[in-house]
Amino acid sequence: DPHLMINQIPGFWYIVGLHSEEGINSLGVTAPGLPFVAMGHTDKIAYAFTVASVDLVDYYIEKRNPDDSLQVLTANGYENMIEV
Numbered sequence: 001d002p003h004l005m006i007n008q009i010p011g012f013w014y015i016v017g018l019h020s021e022e023g024i025n026s027l028g029v030t031a032p033g034l035p036f037v038a039m040g041h042t043d044k045i046a047y048a049f050t051v052a053s054v055d056l057v058d059y060y061i062e063k064r065n066p067d068d069s070l071q072v073l074t075a076n077g078y079e080n081m082i083e084v
Contacts, residue, residue: 014032016029016037025042028040
């Protein structure tokens with residue numbers, strides 16, 4: 001994740017280039033122990049990654065109708081559940 005502290009000494013990321021006679025021409029950054037350019041660019045594309053803290057799940061507690069298990073309580077009273 002590139003959202004690391006920039007005043008960290010020594011720095012986490014270091015600049016690396018990967019060039020070959022077969023046409024590989026990549027420049028970017030990597031971390032200690034990674035044998036590849038983790039984020040960088042070639043002569044054709046640029047690539048990077050990040051980890052976003054996103055809300056992927058919402059939990060709801062529904063009160064079901066004791067007389068009809070296919071209904072839940074809403075602001076308008078019990079209503080049929082629908083499949084989505």
